[in-house]
Amino acid sequence: MDFEVFENFFEGVLVIDQKLRVVYANPSAKEILGDKLKIGEGCRGLFSICESCPAKFVKEEGEGVQVYDVETASGRHVCWSMSFVKNAYFVETFRDVSNVVHCIVEAERQRAHKEAILNSIVEAILVVDKEGYVLEHNRIAHRMLCRQEEESLVGKNIKELIELSLEELPPEGERADVYVETPCGKQKASVLVSPMSSGFGYVVSLHPIQEVLSCTIGEENAIVFKSKAMQKVLELAQSVAEYDTNVLIEGETGTGKNLLAKYIHYLSPRRDKPFVKINCSAIPEGLLEAELFGYVKGAFTGAIKDKPGKVEMAEGGTLLLDEIGDMPLSLQAKILHLVQDKEFERLGDTKFRKANVRIIASTNKNLWELVQRGKFREDLYYRLSVIKITIPPLRDRREDIPILVEHFLQKFSKKYNRRIKGISPEAMKMLLSYPFYGNIRELENIIERAVITAKGSMIKVENLQLDHQGKEEEEKERIKRVLEQVGGNKSLAAKVLGIHRTTLWRKIREYGLENLV
Numbered sequence: 393m394d395f396e397v398f399e400n401f402f403e404g405v406l407v408i409d410q411k412l413r414v415v416y417a418n419p420s421a422k423e424i425l426g427d428k429l430k431i432g433e434g435c436r437g438l439f440s441i442c443e444s445c446p447a448k449f450v451k452e453e454g455e456g457v458q459v460y461d462v463e464t465a466s467g468r469h470v471c472w473s474m475s476f477v478k479n480a481y482f483v484e485t486f487r488d489v490s491n492v493v494h495c496i497v498e499a500e501r502q503r504a505h506k507e508a509i510l511n512s513i514v515e516a517i518l519v520v521d522k523e524g525y526v527l528e529h530n531r532i533a534h535r536m537l538c539r540q541e542e543e544s545l546v547g548k549n550i551k552e553l554i555e556l557s558l559e560e561l562p563p564e565g566e567r568a569d570v571y572v573e574t575p576c577g578k579q580k581a582s583v584l585v586s587p588m589s590s591g592f593g594y595v596v597s598l599h600p601i602q603e604v605l606s607c608t609i610g611e612e613n614a615i616v617f618k619s620k621a622m623q624k625v626l627e628l629a630q631s632v633a634e635y636d637t638n639v640l641i642e643g644e645t646g647t648g649k650n651l652l653a654k655y656i657h658y659l660s661p662r663r664d665k666p667f668v669k670i671n672c673s674a675i676p677e678g679l680l681e682a683e684l685f686g687y688v689k690g691a692f693t694g695a696i697k698d699k700p701g702k703v704e705m706a707e708g709g710t711l712l713l714d715e716i717g718d719m720p721l722s723l724q725a726k727i728l729h730l731v732q733d734k735e736f737e738r739l740g741d742t743k744f745r746k747a748n749v750r751i752i753a754s755t756n757k758n759l760w761e762l763v764q765r766g767k768f769r770e771d772l773y774y775r776l777s778v779i780k781i782t783i784p785p786l787r788d789r790r791e792d793i794p795i796l797v798e799h800f801l802q803k804f805s806k807k808y809n810r811r812i813k814g815i816s817p818e819a820m821k822m823l824l825s826y827p828f829y830g831n832i833r834e835l836e837n838i839i840e841r842a843v844i845t846a847k848g849s850m851i852k853v854e855n856l857q858l859d860h861q862g863k864e865e866e867e868k869e870r871i872k873r874v875l876e877q878v879g880g881n882k883s884l885a886a887k888v889l890g891i892h893r894t895t896l897w898r899k900i901r902e903y904g905l906e907n908l909v
């Protein structure tokens with residue numbers, strides 16, 4: 393066999409006889425294998441593949457073998473092949489691929505580093521191209537967004553995953569809160585988008601936000617909160633719920649007094665019996681007694697048959713006397729009798745009836761002040777306020793605003809079948825600085841309007857209809873009234889208003905009320 397033909401080959405060529413001795417090596421082979429190569433000696437050990445010498449297989453099967461990465465005795469990497477020719481020789485050819493292998497190893501090392509870093513981040517990371525298609529992601533993203541272990545996010549569009557397209561995400565460097573559908577239900581997450589310096593796409597990070605605290609008696613009546621102040625309120629409510637004591641709930645309008653009363657009822661042993669509410673301020677004085685205690689036929693013109701009142705409707709359950717501060721003095725004695733002796737009389741009747749009801753009263757007025765002014769019976773006040781729970785106004789627990797916003801966003805998105813995903817940072821900032829004299833009810837109305845009027849899937853500043861002018865007037869009047877009541881004593885006025893002294897002083901100057909102090 394003429395081996396000269398191999399002399400100028402770029403690849404290394406070794407010719408091995410059947411006793412596995414090297415009979416020829418071309419210059420490339422000599423260069424690659426160095427002094428480990430000895431012509432006339434055995435070839436064993438020249439390559440890492442010699443450990444499982446393929447010669448026997450190649451000869452018997454008559455098939456060549458190729459291995460892409462074989463190490464030489466001197467540590468170089470070659471792409472190696474062996475064939476059996478002319479029933480006499482094994483020919484090994486090999487090409488140095490050390491550089492390629494090095495690049496692959498380096499790329500693999502970098503990939504492993506990147507993967508370790510990505511997986512050590514507590515946020516879900518999605519690397520997307522300019523159109524929003526996922527190129528890479530970390531383990532948290534998989535856990536957060538995939539229902540099945542084998543499911544892959546690569547190739548999916550961000551819109552499909554978080555229902556927000558790239559254009560709808562917050563601008564670079566700004567976070568926004570969104571809701572993401574996860575295998576465990578909706579998860580709130582703070583989203584941040586950073587463009588890649590190569591201009592190749594974006595890194596979208598989703599930081600899961602801890603579940604909102606909520607006490608719920610059904611979806612409709614969820615009480616959501618985050619503040620310590622509300623936590624205390626709820627804890628107190630929970631601890632008194634099981635006892636049959638009367639409870640007085642105080643708080644400004646719209647702070648959630650009705651909701652809390654329902655919560656207490658549903659936590660109490662009376663939960664399977666009725667919860668009945670009567671609004672003492674909404675019913676004309678003449679009708680209130682009949683509404684509360686019922687009447688018998690002929691009690692007044694139009695009383696054509698006996699009719700039970702709210703007290704009887706609440707039998708076995710809870711009766712909420714809403715806006716108790718507006719209860720006329722004339723009726724207060726009868727309420728006292730009900731509260732004290734659990735007895736009442738239907739209008740026009742001659743006999744007392746027994747009532748098995750738990751009484752919760754609520755008021756947005758300062759009941760004690762009404763007692764002092766002779767508008768509310770002191771004995772009734774003490775009877776009702778065995779346990780007094782005061783719900784703080786929303787402006788004193790602003791940390792509840794974001795979760796309430798989200799709660800209402802979800803509620804109204806569902807109600808109006810709109811796909812509202814979140815609120816822009818500017819809009820949230822505006823809500824956080826708004827005084828909310830109408831408290832949660834006002835916030836609820838603002839969000840309801842915003843959900844209806846929002847053009848895209850995010851609530852923006854222009855969707856918020858805030859009544860700043862009206863609020864300022866209202867605040868000025870309130871401060872003026874309180875200052876007059878306390879004879880200009882700033883400390884006392886700040887206490888009554890529930891604001892800090894320095895805030896009060898600033899507002900006095902703002903509204904030009906200096907003459908009152």
Ligand SMILES: Nc1ncnc2c1ncn2[C@@H]1O[C@H](COP(=O)(O)OP(=O)(O)OP(=O)(O)O)[C@@H](O)[C@H]1O
Nearest residue numbers: 614615616644645646647648649650651756832833
């Ligand atoms: N913590 C809360 N979480 C969720 N929704 C709330 C919360 N507090 C109040 N709301 C909602 O705000 C609205 C007003 O609440 P509610 O009627 O209980 O207030 P209120 O203090 O009784 O008002 P008013 O003094 O006018 O009778 C309701 O729609 C209620 O569901």
